[in-house]
Amino acid sequence: MIIVMNESATLSELGQVIKVLEDRGFHPRPSHGQSGTVIGVMDAAGSDLADVAAMPGVQQVSPLSSKFKLVSRGFQDAPTVVRVGDIEIGGKDFVVMAGPCAVESKDQFLTTARHVRDCGGNIVRGGAFKPRTSPYSFQGLREEGLQIMAAAREETGLPVVTEVISPETVPLVTRYADILQIGARNMQNYALLDAVGSQRKPVLLKRGLMSTIEEMLLAAEYLMSNGNNQVMLCERGIRTFERATRNTLDLSAVPVLKEASHLPVIIDPSHAVGYVAYVDAMARAAVAAGADGIIVETHPDPANALSDGQQSLDFPAFARMMEGLKPIAEAVGRRMPAVADPAT
Ligand code: PEP
Numbered sequence: 001m002i003i004v005m006n007e008s009a010t011l012s013e014l015g016q017v018i019k020v021l022e023d024r025g026f027h028p029r030p031s032h033g034q035s036g037t038v039i040g041v042m043d044a045a046g047s048d049l050a051d052v053a054a055m056p057g058v059q060q061v062s063p064l065s066s067k068f069k070l071v072s073r074g075f076q077d078a079p080t081v082v083r084v085g086d087i088e089i090g091g092k093d094f095v096v097m098a099g100p101c102a103v104e105s106k107d108q109f110l111t112t113a114r115h116v117r118d119c120g121g122n123i124v125r126g127g128a129f130k131p132r133t134s135p136y137s138f139q140g141l142r143e144e145g146l147q148i149m150a151a152a153r154e155e156t157g158l159p160v161v162t163e164v165i166s167p168e169t170v171p172l173v174t175r176y177a178d179i180l181q182i183g184a185r186n187m188q189n190y191a192l193l194d195a196v197g198s199q200r201k202p203v204l205l206k207r208g209l210m211s212t213i214e215e216m217l218l219a220a221e222y223l224m225s226n227g228n229n230q231v232m233l234c235e236r237g238i239r240t241f242e243r244a245t246r247n248t249l250d251l252s253a254v255p256v257l258k259e260a261s262h263l264p265v266i267i268d269p270s271h272a273v274g275y276v277a278y279v280d281a282m283a284r285a286a287v288a289a290g291a292d293g294i295i296v297e298t299h300p301d302p303a304n305a306l307s308d309g310q311q312s313l314d315f316p317a318f319a320r321m322m323e324g325l326k327p328i329a330e331a332v333g334r335r336m337p338a339v340a341d342p343a344t
């Protein structure tokens, strides 16, 4: 059930409603939006709440018929804005997260983080725990990789996003990262979703290689039902019959997700297309389609990268991509950050 409070409802009226619900053994979850507060009561489905509907401050009590509850527009109409330091994701800004697929060394990562910052990127990405298709491929520097990322944040001021691949390592990754990424291969790892949903850092949830939009939203529902409402949805390409690109970017996921959910939507053009030649065009398309940001791979020496070199932009290509995004962002009413003055 969902209880919509009047815009003018007082805190004490809200408190009364919550108390009545709790006294009946329900678990009300208030959400404060721009046009007032709504209270989700997931465990009250089918209950008679006519008395609650008559309480002061209550505008409406209605059943939540959608399969999606906490993630849905029905639960919260106002867009969720995820805050990472002073960066807002899901608001007016178009946010760029960029960096190498994997953290390989301090020098490689710091050089990249500086370049991302100097080109106007907001957040630096890098994998310390890598979910590789082959067990013989580079698996990541693990905690050393996380330490390198923390050092890069210290120097550049950019927050870091990194993938967590198992419930046991959630506390470790949470100590270092600003945003926890759940990779495509783990989108339906429910033990991991529960563990990541139970901590309070923002989460970037990537769409599974073979997952529908509905399955993705239900995975996000796992995160949110564990109490984490700082969730971002990431479309990174899905597997189709097409072999010209690594995956097929489902750009229509942007408006579909925006209609169904209040959560920010991020596009990963790198994993979607798999080749540097196509990344730039899809990044621009992401801005035009209304995404809230992109996550892109860039590397100082893609030819010698330990993972995903073929889809990693070299530094000049990354700088060109950033320049190309700006006029499009402006045309669709989004703001991109001013480029930092390299002298400062
Ligand atoms: C990554 O971001 O490096 C990654 C492994 O992405 P995905 O989970 O989308 O394949």
Ligand code: MN
Pocket (backbone or CB within 6 Å): 101, 102, 271, 297, 307, 308
């Ligand atoms: Mn990668």
